[in-house]
Each structure stands twice: as structure tokens, then as C-alpha cells.
């Protein structure tokens with residue numbers, strides 16, 4: 541069972557706002573499990589599992605994968621890895637997912653302590669997404685302007701091929717932003733009546749955004765979230 545010291549939080553925000561980048565920074569700083577439904581789904585696609593085969597077409601188009609599939613993945617990961625705290629990255633993305641998460645955590649007696657809502661202007665989101673590149677082998681992110689690999693097209697960490705995600709192409713980006721407004725933004729209202737929600741300005745460099753995230757992590761309503 542998660543102890544009182546465990547941090548249980550979710551990172552929320554539109555595609556391209558930097559959830560993955562910030563989640564890795566929090567994971568390293570706080571030593572908690574980083575649970576990314578997007579990473580889990582990409583792994584399922586790469587492994588050719590049944591879930592992966594089902595999810596791929598949705599992901600390539602920038603659509604949401606059906607709730608039942610994603611809820612099962614997220615709750616399973618929380619059960620396996622989240623005992624001493626976790627940061628959810630890209631989950632929940634619909635009100636049904638938020639509801640399922642709340643119910644599961646309430647049953648465990650370990651509710652979310654914090655939902656960080658990352659915010660940035662839309663033109664910055666589009667710039668980040670369209671310039672993003674990723675290592676096809678180890679998943680490390682690059683950006684053609686702000687963080688290019690030392691050798692073009694090759695990963696600095698593992699030498700794998702650095703590619704553009706199918707869903708970072710212009711048509712899919714437009715679709716993801718539309719889907720976010722329609723299906724995911726309403727989750728903010730779901731949490732708005734709840735004191736765990738905190739807005740964080742996610743524009744600018746990743747280390748500056750991380751300082752803002754750490755600041756809210758330290759105190760929620762004057763109380764430590766640990």
C-alpha cells in the first residue's frame with residue numbers, strides 16, 4: 541500500500557505542452573513511477589500486441605484510444621508500479637477516465653494529491669509538436685530547433701534512428717488539438733471543484749517550467765503533498 545509519504549499526481553494539458561518532459565524531470569527528482577499511457581500504447585504497437593493492433597489506427601490519426609483500453613492500462617500500471625507514488629502523464633484524458641481513476645484510488649484509500657494543469661499558447665504547442673523528433677529505439681525526445689541530435693537523424697543516447705512520430709504530422713496535430721478541446725479540456729471542470737487542481741504556466745524552457753511544477757508540488761493549500 542502507498543504510504544503517507546507517497547506523491548500521487550497527474551500532469552494534465554494539451555498535446556505539446558511538455559507533459560512527457562516534465563514527467564521525466566519529476567520522476568528523476570522525486571523517485572516516483574512515471575506512468576505514461578502514450579508510452580505504454582507505443583510499446584504495445586511496437587510489440588505488435590492485441591492492444592497495440594487495436595490502438596495504432598487511433599493514434600496515427602491523433603484520435604483518443606477507447607476508454608476501456610486506456611483505463612485498463614493505467615490502472616494496471618498504478619497497481620504494479622505506483623506503490624511509492626506516481627506521476628500520471630497523459631491520463632486521464634476524458635471525464636470517464638477521470639471518474640474511473642477516482643473510483644479506483646478511492647477504493648485503495650489513496651486519492652490524487654495534485655493535478656497540475658500545464659498551460660501554453662496554441663502557437664507554441666504547434667511549434668513544439670511539429671519540430672519534435674523521437675528516437676524510434678529508446679524513445680528520447682528531440683526538437684529540430686531547440687534540441688537537435690548531435691548527428692542528424694541519430695539518437696545521442698543509443699544511436700537509434702531519430703524520426704517524426706506519425707501523430708506529429710500537421711493533419712494529426714490539428715486533430716489532436718481539436719480532440720483535446722472537445723474531450724480532454726472538460727476534465728479540468730471535473731477537477732475544478734476539487735482543491736487538487738493547480739494551473740502552471742508551461743511556456744518557455746523546460747527547466748523554468750520544472751521550477752514552477754516543483755513549487756506547486758511542495759505545497760498544496762499550505763500543506764505538503766508528501
Ligand code: AMP
Pocket residue numbers: 555577578579581598599600602603604605606610629630631632633634637707716
Ligand atoms: P501522448 O504520447 O500522451 O501524446 O499519447 C499519444 C497518443 O496515444 C494519443 O494521441 C492517443 O491516441 C493515445 N493516448 C495516450 N493516452 C491516452 C488516453 N489517456 N486516452 C486515450 N488515448 C490516449
